[in-house]
Amino acid sequence: MTRRGAPLLVLLTLVMLAAFALSIRVGSVTLDLRAVLTALTGHGDAATAAIVRDLRLPRATAAALVGAALAVSGVTFQALLRNALAEPYVLGVSGGAALGAVAAIVLGGLTASPTSISAAAFAGAAASIALVLRVAAGVGPTLDTRVLLLAGVVVGAFANAGIFLILSIADVAAFRSATGWMMGSLSGSTWAGAGTLAAYLVPTLVVLLALARPLNALAIGEDTAAYLGVSVERTKWLAFGAASLLAAAAVAAAGIIGFVGLIVPHAARLAWGSDHRFLLPASALLGATFVLVTDTAARTVVAPTELPLGAVTAIVGVPLFVALLRRRRS
Amino acid sequence: MTVAWLCDSVTVRYPGGRAPAVDNVSLAIAEGACTIILGPNGSGKSTLLRALLGRVPLASGAITCLGAPLASWQRPALARAVGVVPQGEHETFPLTTRALVAMGRYPHLGPWRREGAEDLAAIDNAMARCDVTQFAERMVDTLSGGEGQRARIARALAQEPRALVLDEPTASLDLKHEMEVLALLRSLAASGTTIVLVTHNLSVAAQYADRVVLLDHGSLVAEGPPAVVLSPSRVREVFGWPVELIHGETGAPYIVPVR
Numbered sequence: 102m103t104r105r106g107a108p109l110l111v112l113l114t115l116v117m118l119a120a121f122a123l124s125i126r127v128g129s130v131t132l133d134l135r136a137v138l139t140a141l142t143g144h145g146d147a148a149t150a151a152i153v154r155d156l157r158l159p160r161a162t163a164a165a166l167v168g169a170a171l172a173v174s175g176v177t178f179q180a181l182l183r184n185a186l187a188e189p190y191v192l193g194v195s196g197g198a199a200l201g202a203v204a205a206i207v208l209g210g211l212t213a214s215p216t217s218i219s220a221a222a223f224a225g226a227a228a229s230i231a232l233v234l235r236v237a238a239g240v241g242p243t244l245d246t247r248v249l250l251l252a253g254v255v256v257g258a259f260a261n262a263g264i265f266l267i268l269s270i271a272d273v274a275a276f277r278s279a280t281g282w283m284m285g286s287l288s289g290s291t292w293a294g295a296g297t298l299a300a301y302l303v304p305t306l307v308v309l310l311a312l313a314r315p316l317n318a319l320a321i322g323e324d325t326a327a328y329l330g331v332s333v334e335r336t337k338w339l340a341f342g343a344a345s346l347l348a349a350a351a352v353a354a355a356g357i358i359g360f361v362g363l364i365v366p367h368a369a370r371l372a373w374g375s376d377h378r379f380l381l382p383a384s385a386l387l388g389a390t391f392v393l394v395t396d397t398a399a400r401t402v403v404a405p406t407e408l409p410l411g412a413v414t415a416i417v418g419v420p421l422f423v424a425l426l427r428r429r430r431s
Numbered sequence: 432m433t434v435a436w437l438c439d440s441v442t443v444r445y446p447g448g449r450a451p452a453v454d455n456v457s458l459a460i461a462e463g464a465c466t467i468i469l470g471p472n473g474s475g476k477s478t479l480l481r482a483l484l485g486r487v488p489l490a491s492g493a494i495t496c497l498g499a500p501l502a503s504w505q506r507p508a509l510a511r512a513v514g515v516v517p518q519g520e521h522e523t524f525p526l527t528t529r530a531l532v533a534m535g536r537y538p539h540l541g542p543w544r545r546e547g548a549e550d551l552a553a554i555d556n557a558m559a560r561c562d563v564t565q566f567a568e569r570m571v572d573t574l575s576g577g578e579g580q581r582a583r584i585a586r587a588l589a590q591e592p593r594a595l596v597l598d599e600p601t602a603s604l605d606l607k608h609e610m611e612v613l614a615l616l617r618s619l620a621a622s623g624t625t626i627v628l629v630t631h632n633l634s635v636a637a638q639y640a641d642r643v644v645l646l647d648h649g650s651l652v653a654e655g656p657p658a659v660v661l662s663p664s665r666v667r668e669v670f671g672w673p674v675e676l677i678h679g680e681t682g683a684p685y686i687v688p689v690r
Binding site: 179180183184185241242310311312313314315317318320321322324325327328329330331332370374375376 | 446484486488506507508509510511513514515517520521522523524525526527530531534535537538540542543587590
């Protein structure tokens with residue numbers, strides 16, 4: 102890490118914490134920091150304590166974790182696929198997860214609970230990752246990233262076809278619920294869900310940080326990486342696995358939230374260069390901040406109606422992305 | 432002579448390829464010398480190079496590298512002993528020259544260790560040696576072809592290897608840059624680094640190599656000092672075009688195609 106890296110990470114942590122505090126304060130009832138702190142320590146009135154401890158805190162925690170997971174996943178995919186436009190859903194994770202969730206909602210009917218939908222989404226994501234890796238690994242002796250990309254596209258298309266078929270037999274309520282899930286939301290966040298996310302994020306982040314130098318080398322080329330001492334195939338399998346798992350965990354927790362995993366890594370690379378020892382933690386913090394802010398906007402802008410989070414991240418993300426592209430050209 | 436690489440009946444086949452890419456090649460590459468691998472397009476030069484570096488599986492035969500079977504080398508240990516400048520490298524994301532050269536320390540650092548004084552010195556030395564110190568903070572993709580290639584050679588030198596392997600290092604360079612890169616390699620060989628490189632330029636091979644290896648259709652045609660291997664009749668036979676030798680002041684021949 103560069104000498105300016107550590108202070109910058111501290112700064113990004115502070116910004117993330119500020120977004121976290123904002124997200125807990127703002128809502129149907131706006132609280133000042135003192136009220137939040139009183140509620141956290143268990144004092145004050147019961148309603149405020151319940152809002153803070155059972156609703157806003159788990160939701161903000163989940164938002165931060167989902168944002169971090171998607172951003173870290175995106176950074177990793179970009180390095181592995183040597184493509185600045187790669188993102189967490191590139192290997193069909195979103196399609197597989199959506200197929201699982203939609204199947205659980207429509208076919209499960211009244212028995213579908215948030216837990217079972219989330220589990221089905223995760224299973225669908227895991228199945229599509231396994232399928233994509235299997236297809237790609239079957240083509241040649243080594244994992245060819247171009248084949249992997251194509252396999253991701255076709256598995257995604259296959260999952261989409263499955264979603265359309267299931268939706269065609271859905272009743273109106275299930276249809277609405279299924280499309281709502283696909284637009285992404287953190288409204289059902291629980292401590293258990295946030296805990297599961299953290300259990301995925303922390304170890305995968307450690308694994309990916311250990312692979313930061315190999316990822317730097319792989320971003321140049323697989324031959325170059327090998328000649329710099331990297332075990333190329335092992336690194337690819339580990340990093341693809343870790344990044345896909347993060348994407349799957351994020352989708353299972355909050356549905357499909359686009360653009361976070363594309364724009365956050367992109368912005369981080371443009372601002373701070375290409376060293377993954379810094380990019381991985383920086384993207385995690387920036388992604389957490391981005392989702393905390395957009396989720397706060399999604400639930401407050403036209404309150405009491407909640408906007409779909411996936412739409413808000415895209416509405417905020419697309420102009421930002423275009424601005425970044427224009428800046429890059431000039 | 433001490434041997435850097437020893438190939439014993441090495442054969443490499445690519446999946447679906449009719450003929451082997453490298454066919455039963457037995458060869459010793461001397462340590463501390465400059466060896467240049469020559470041959471027409473598709474003669475197996477780059478494949479032989481990849482075989483020497485453990486990047487293609489052998490269909491049969493065995494390779495010994497710096498005293499140990501190639502298969503027994505762990506990648507990081509091999510990267511500390513052998514630096515490589517591959518062909519057609521391209522940075523996906525913007526990278527400063529210094530960051531590129533610093534990657535040469537990866538095999539010494541492992542995943543977590545920070546660069547120490549020793550590493551910083553190796554990076555600085557390699558950049559000075561390749562004359563890229565003034566580009567340290569420039570992005571690699573803004574450098575000219577020759578400057579970029581010197582930066583990649585600096586990265587390989589930062590590995591502090593015993594041997595340096597280069598696949599057509601001067602392929603896209605103009606005359607001046609080509610000569611600068613070759614002079615650098617020559618001076619490295621003079622200070623004891625083993626150099627192995629692939630080129631298309633016969634005159635370059637004749638002028639700079641201690642030994643040349645001539646391949647055709649995957650087979651070894653001849654190996655030895657350039658003046659012995661590169662006879663006009665043999666070059667004509669292998670490359671399919673008549674050539675003349677012109678003897679310059681150094682005694683080493685220039686090989687010129689006849690119109």
